[in-house]
Amino acid sequence: MQTKLYRLFSSVKVAIFLFLALAATSIFGTLVPQGLPLERYDKLFSPSVFAILEFFNIFDMYHSWWFVLLLVLVSINILACTLRQIPRIVKLTFQGKKGIDDSVFTSSQIRKTWHTQEDLPGLMKRTQVLLKSLAGNYVEVKNNDTSYFFAEKGRYSRLGMVFVHISILFILGGGVIGTIWGFSGQMNVVEGTMSDTVLLYGGTGTEKLGFDVRCDDFTVDFYETGMPKDYRTDVTILEGGEKVISGAIRVNHPLIYKGLKLCQATYGIAGIDNFRIVVQNNRSGKKTMLTLGLMEKVTIPESQASFAVAKFMNDRGGKGPAVLGVLLETGKAHDIFWIGKNNQEQRGDITFALHDFDKKYYTGLQVSKDPGITLVWTGFLLILAGFILSLFFSHMRVWIKIATVPGGYELSLAATVNKNKKVFKEKLEGLIGKFQQGGTA
Amino acid sequence: MNDTFFVSIVTFAYFSAAFVFLVSFIFEKKYMDTAAVGITSFGLMLHTLALLFRWVHSYQLGIGHAPLSNFYESLIFFSWSLVFIFMMTKKRYGSRITGILATFFSFLILAYASLSGNVDCQIQPLIPALKSNWLISHVISAFLAYACFAIAFGTSILYLGKRKTGTENTGLLPDAATLDEITYKMISVGFVLLTLGIITGAAWADRAWGRYWGWDPKETWSLITWLIYGAFLHARLARGWKGIKMSLISIIGFLAVIFTYLGVNYILSGLHSYL
Numbered sequence: 038m039q040t041k042l043y044r045l046f047s048s049v050k051v052a053i054f055l056f057l058a059l060a061a062t063s064i065f066g067t068l069v070p071q072g073l074p075l076e077r078y079d080k081l082f083s084p085s086v087f088a089i090l091e092f093f094n095i096f097d098m099y100h101s102w103w104f105v106l107l108l109v110l111v112s113i114n115i116l117a118c119t120l121r122q123i124p125r126i127v128k129l130t131f132q133g134k135k136g137i138d139d140s141v142f143t144s145s146q147i148r149k150t151w152h153t154q155e156d157l158p159g160l161m162k163r164t165q166v167l168l169k170s171l172a173g174n175y176v177e178v179k180n181n182d183t184s185y186f187f188a189e190k191g192r193y194s195r196l197g198m199v200f201v202h203i204s205i206l207f208i209l210g211g212g213v214i215g216t217i218w219g220f221s222g223q224m225n226v227v228e229g230t231m232s233d234t235v236l237l238y239g240g241t242g243t244e245k246l247g248f249d250v251r252c253d254d255f256t257v258d259f260y261e262t263g264m265p266k267d268y269r270t271d272v273t274i275l276e277g278g279e280k281v282i283s284g285a286i287r288v289n290h291p292l293i294y295k296g297l298k299l300c301q302a303t304y305g306i307a308g309i310d311n312f313r314i315v316v317q318n319n320r321s322g323k324k325t326m327l328t329l330g331l332m333e334k335v336t337i338p339e340s341q342a343s344f345a346v347a348k349f350m351n352d353r354g355g356k357g358p359a360v361l362g363v364l365l366e367t368g369k370a371h372d373i374f375w376i377g378k379n380n381q382e383q384r385g386d387i388t389f390a391l392h393d394f395d396k397k398y399y400t401g402l403q404v405s406k407d408p409g410i411t412l413v414w415t416g417f418l419l420i421l422a423g424f425i426l427s428l429f430f431s432h433m434r435v436w437i438k439i440a441t442v443p444g445g446y447e448l449s450l451a452a453t454v455n456k457n458k459k460v461f462k463e464k465l466e467g468l469i470g471k472f473q474q475g476g477t478a
Numbered sequence: 479m480n481d482t483f484f485v486s487i488v489t490f491a492y493f494s495a496a497f498v499f500l501v502s503f504i505f506e507k508k509y510m511d512t513a514a515v516g517i518t519s520f521g522l523m524l525h526t527l528a529l530l531f532r533w534v535h536s537y538q539l540g541i542g543h544a545p546l547s548n549f550y551e552s553l554i555f556f557s558w559s560l561v562f563i564f565m566m567t568k569k570r571y572g573s574r575i576t577g578i579l580a581t582f583f584s585f586l587i588l589a590y591a592s593l594s595g596n597v598d599c600q601i602q603p604l605i606p607a608l609k610s611n612w613l614i615s616h617v618i619s620a621f622l623a624y625a626c627f628a629i630a631f632g633t634s635i636l637y638l639g640k641r642k643t644g645t646e647n648t649g650l651l652p653d654a655a656t657l658d659e660i661t662y663k664m665i666s667v668g669f670v671l672l673t674l675g676i677i678t679g680a681a682w683a684d685r686a687w688g689r690y691w692g693w694d695p696k697e698t699w700s701l702i703t704w705l706i707y708g709a710f711l712h713a714r715l716a717r718g719w720k721g722i723k724m725s726l727i728s729i730i731g732f733l734a735v736i737f738t739y740l741g742v743n744y745i746l747s748g749l750h751s752y753l
Contacts, residue, residue, distance in 0.1 A: 060705035288606035300688035
C-alpha cells in the first residue's frame, strides 16, 4: 500500500496531469474578477450561476481549498519524484572513478573498435592527448597487457534538474510563509497628517505598523500629452513621535523599513483648502484677497458683512471649479451664490472673484510584509542555476581500452553523453577519424 | 526619415527571404539556402539598426527609453526575436525549416504593425509603472521565449500536416522526426526563457506593486503557458512521448502564448495594461 501510494505520487503521469489541471483551472480566475465584495458578483451573474461560482470559491479561487489542494499535491509530487530520482543522480554524480570493467565497451551508446600496428608508447601518448582535449583529464589503469583509460566531464550538470525541482518547492514554500505570516494592505495618508494603520486587502481588518508614516507632500507630474509622468510621496517615518527617516516613494521605488515595503499605489484629492477670494469694493475700488477654509467665516474689510465658502465643486456645469459663497449682513437674509473660477459675481457694492485654492492630496500607499520572500528569491536563483547547468552542460564519459593482440593492438572506445547525443557523436567520430590517421585531436 | 522607414525595408527583406527559402524547398539547392540566409542576415542587421535608431530618437525627443514599451514596439521586437532565434539556432537545426518559419512569421507581424490602423507607431513617453530597470530584461526574455514557441508552433503544424498526408519521409520539408526534434529543442529553450521572463516580471512586480505574485491575469496566463510547456517537457523527457500528442500540446501552448501576449490585454483587464 505504502509503495503503491509512493509510486502514484512520484509518477510523472500524475505530474503532467497536475500541471494541466492547474493550467486549466487557473483560467477561471482570469475570466471572473477576483476578490470583489460579494454584492458586486450578485449583480454580475444570475442567481444560479452565482451559486455555482460561489460554491467553488471562484470569486477568490487562487486561495480556495481545492486550488490550494492542487498546489499541495504538486509539492508532494515534486518531492516524491525528486526523492526517487536523487539516489540515481547522486550515484551518477558522485560515483568516483571506479575501476573500469569491460561491459562499457559492449553496452555504451557510442562504441568503436579498430586495430593498429603502431608502437605502444606513441599510441598511449596520443590516447592521453585525445582524452585531455575531450575532458581535460583522464585516469589510467593498467591490467596485465591491457591499458584502460577513462575520462569524463560535466558530472555536476546532472544536478541541474534536481535544483530546478527543489527550487519549485522553495518558491511554493516561500509563498506559504508569506500568506501565513505576511500581510498586504493599503493606507491613505492626507498631506500633512500621519497614520500607523493599514487597511488589509480583502476586508480582513487592519494592521498596526508600530510606527507612524507621515505624508509630507504628494506630487503628480504629467507629460504635455496629459499622460502621468511621476507620482511621488515624500514621507517621514516616526517612532514614538521621533523622526527616524525621510524619503520619497515613487512608482518602482518603494521605501523599505523594518521589513515592510511601502509602495506608491494610488492618490486622490482629500479636500480643498485655502480658497483665495478677491473681494473688490466697488465704491472705493479697493481690492482685498480673502484666504479662508471651508465654512470659515471672515469679515469683509470696509463693510459690516462677512463671508464664508459653503461648498466646492470641481467642475460646475462644465465651466470649471466654483465655490458656493455665503454673504452674511446684519439685518439681511443670507445671500447664497456661486462664484466661478473664471467670472465675477457682484452683490451690492461688492464684486467677488475666485482667484485660486489649494488641493489637498492624500497618497495611497500599499504596505506589505512578506517574510517568505527570501525563500522565493532563493528558489528563483536556484531554478536559473539549475537550467544553466542542465542546458549548457552535459555529462560526458569516454572509455578507451588498448589491448595487445597478435600483430599489434586492438583499440576499443566507448562513450556516453546525457544530452545532445547527435552533436557529440559527430564530434567524436571526427576525432576518431583523425586519430586513426595518426593525428591527435 | 525615421525607424519606420527601415522597418519597411526589413519587412520586404524577410518576405524575400521566406520566398527564397520556399523556392529552395522545391528545387533542393544549397546555394538558395545560403542566399536566403544572406537576405535574412541583412534584414536582421537593418532591423537591429531600426531598434537602435528608435532608441536614440526617443532620447532626442527627451523621453528616452528602450523601444520595448507599447504595442507597436512589442510587435517590432517580437519579429526581431523570431529572426534572432533562427540565426542563433540555424547551425544546430539546419537553416531551411526554422528559417522559413521565422522569416514568414516576422514578415506577417511587421506587415500587421505597419499596415494595421490599430497600431500606433509614435514614440510615447513612459508611464511611471514602466520606468524600471527591469523593463529591458523582462521584455527581452519574454519575447525571445515567445519566438521559440512560435517556431515550435510552426514545426508542430508542419508535423501534423506531414502525418496527416502520409508524407513523413518524403523530400519536401524535413522528415517528421526532424520536425519533432526541432519542436522539442525550441520548447526547451523557450521554457527557460519564459521562466526568466516570469522571474524578472516577479522582481519588477515586487518593486512596482509590492508583491512578486498577485494572480493578475497577465501573471496567471504566463503561469498557464509555463505549465503547459512544463507538461510538454515532462511528457517528452520522462515519458518519452513523441509525435502527434506532442504537436498538439505545442499548439495549445502557443495559443496560450498568444492569449498571454494579446488576449489578456484586449479581452481581459488587469494591471499589466501596456502589453
